[in-house]
Amino acid sequence: MNGALDERLRAYLRRRLGRPDLEISGLARIHGGASRETYRFRAHYSVGGRKAERGLILRRDPEASLIETERAIEFCAYRAFHGTGVPVPEVIALEEDAGPLGRPFFVMEEIADCQTASVLSGDPYGAHRDAIGRQFWTILGRIAATDAAKTGMAALVDLPPVETAWRRELAHWMGVVDEDEQEPQPIARAAARWLERNPPPVARRISVVHGDYRTGNFLFDDTGRIRAILDWEMAHLGDPLEDLAWALDPAWAPQDPNRPGGMIARDEAIALWEEASGLAADPAALSWWEIFASFKGAAIWISAAREFADGRNRDPVNAFSGWYLLAFHNKVLADRLVARAAA
Amino acid sequence: MRPEVDAILSSLAQRQLVELAPQLGGAYAQGTATLMALLMRLAAEEFENAAAIRAAENADFRALFLEIAPGVAGPRLRAKLKAAAGDKDTSLKISALNAANEHLRRLLIAAHAHVETRPGAPAREAERAILAALKRSADRRFVAPLAV
Numbered sequence: 001m002n003g004a005l006d007e008r009l010r011a012y013l014r015r016r017l018g019r020p021d022l023e024i025s026g027l028a029r030i031h032g033g034a035s036r037e038t039y040r041f042r043a044h045y046s047v048g049g050r051k052a053e054r055g056l057i058l059r060r061d062p063e064a065s066l067i068e069t070e071r072a073i074e075f076c077a078y079r080a081f082h083g084t085g086v087p088v089p090e091v092i093a094l095e096e097d098a099g100p101l102g103r104p105f106f107v108m109e110e111i112a113d114c115q116t117a118s119v120l121s122g123d124p125y126g127a128h129r130d131a132i133g134r135q136f137w138t139i140l141g142r143i144a145a146t147d148a149a150k151t152g153m154a155a156l157v158d159l160p161p162v163e164t165a166w167r168r169e170l171a172h173w174m175g176v177v178d179e180d181e182q183e184p185q186p187i188a189r190a191a192a193r194w195l196e197r198n199p200p201p202v203a204r205r206i207s208v209v210h211g212d213y214r215t216g217n218f219l220f221d222d223t224g225r226i227r228a229i230l231d232w233e234m235a236h237l238g239d240p241l242e243d244l245a246w247a248l249d250p251a252w253a254p255q256d257p258n259r260p261g262g263m264i265a266r267d268e269a270i271a272l273w274e275e276a277s278g279l280a281a282d283p284a285a286l287s288w289w290e291i292f293a294s295f296k297g298a299a300i301w302i303s304a305a306r307e308f309a310d311g312r313n314r315d316p317v318n319a320f321s322g323w324y325l326l327a328f329h330n331k332v333l334a335d336r337l338v339a340r341a342a343a
Numbered sequence: 344m345r346p347e348v349d350a351i352l353s354s355l356a357q358r359q360l361v362e363l364a365p366q367l368g369g370a371y372a373q374g375t376a377t378l379m380a381l382l383m384r385l386a387a388e389e390f391e392n393a394a395a396i397r398a399a400e401n402a403d404f405r406a407l408f409l410e411i412a413p414g415v416a417g418p419r420l421r422a423k424l425k426a427a428a429g430d431k432d433t434s435l436k437i438s439a440l441n442a443a444n445e446h447l448r449r450l451l452i453a454a455h456a457h458v459e460t461r462p463g464a465p466a467r468e469a470e471r472a473i474l475a476a477l478k479r480s481a482d483r484r485f486v487a488p489l490a491v
Contacts, residue, residue: 028369028370028371029371030370031371031375183444184445184448184449184451184452186448186452186455186477186480187477189452189456190455190474193455193456193459255488315375316379316382320378320385323385323486324381324486324489327481328486328488331481331484331485333481334481335481337474337477338474338477338478341470341471
């Protein structure tokens with residue numbers, strides 16, 4: 001089934017990597033986020049007369065995406081963090097021309113013998129829950145502590161002022177709701193108006209924001225070590241509390257809201273993030289960003305449902321998101337708005 | 344019709360989840376088949392509850408409009424709310440209930456945005472009533488966390 005893709009990928013990599021004897025095997029699609037088609041394969045080639053082999057991942061733009069993102073930004077984020085205290089795969093090649101494989105794509109290293117957790121699992125991490133949790137929140141703090149200017153991302157995305165980083169993100173996701181809603185969304189719109197009327201405190205810093213840092217978007221091994229943070233397709237520069245609030249959102253482990261992401265307790269998670277980031281998680285600001293996170297989630301699921309309904313992307317994850325996750329985030333938002341009104 | 348649609352979908356979902364998905368070759372095929380089974384479960388629930396959820400929500404929104412319309416300052420919006428409050432669902436077809444629901448939701452959004460900008464206790468009371476209706480709507484449509 002992947003014959004044509006096999007051949008085109010082989011031809012591309014031979015040319016791009018300067019390895020005329022390169023062969024590929026085992027090309028197979030895997031789950032890797034709804035905004036890119038993800039394939040695993042092995043590359044075989046010779047180095048100095050000796051045979052070499054490497055597991056690689058192909059991330060190709062789909063015909064339509066759950067979230068429309070720039071693969072150059074994702075590629076840049078992987079490159080910026082590789083070899084730092086934020087574990088990511090090594091990136092191999094970025095191709096923005098649709099010619100070689102029909103759509104733009106990039107290739108990166110495969111992190112073998114690892115797994116991701118499902119947000120639908122009641123106990124996603126088993127005995128490694130606490131150890132993984134401590135790494136998870138610390139790594140997020142390290143992302144926040146990274147000097148954004150040194151990542152190269154400023155050349156690809158806007159650098160927002162600390163005063164209005166929130167406004168840009170809110171405007172973006174309000175635009176998504178405007179564009180993609182298939183029925184009026186009174187809860188999402190009420191949340192958006194509340195967020196606009198009650199701006200958060202000024203950001204302490206502008207950092208790299210992963211954009212989708214959560215359970216399900218990192219790889220861990222059998223020893224409980226986090227080996228790679230994945231899915232940087234929504235990366236941008238902004239208030240680092242945006243990432244913290246997103247990772248804390250109850251959607252990623254609804255069974256126990258006191259253990260965000262299904263890992264360690266919320267207070268310990270925030271303390272680890274503060275220690276690694278060098279920032280204080282101002283409760284008022286974090287509270288704003290948590291409402292924003294659920295609004296952003298709702299916007300993404302509204303968009304996913306639209307993709308499915310229009311037939312642009314019939315991946316069942318889009319229908320699932322439009323039903324289950326939108327209903328979930330609408331409830332979270334309604335509960336939070338009622339609580340704010342009663343306060 | 345027996346078996347009912349929800350019974351058929353639930354049964355197919357279970358079979359796909361437990362018997363078929365594990366036998367498929369490749370993680371992508373297995374994962375997609377599992378997700379399709381979960382969607383069938385959701386569709387089974389929706390078949391059973393869809394009309395009741397929509398009818399209840401439409402009635403709730405109409406009762407809300409009757410309550411808050413007198414305090415709405417804009418005469419056109421007030422008139423629309425009063426008119427909508429007097430409507431009834433005349434068909435239990437999902438398409439008809441959805442059409443009515445969309446009209447009511449648009450009015451609710453307009454009314455909510457309106458009262459948020461108005462000063463005074465009556466406006467705050469209307470705002471609380473609207474938020475309570477939104478919470479009831481979210482609770483009705485909430486799907487309990489699925490476990491795989």
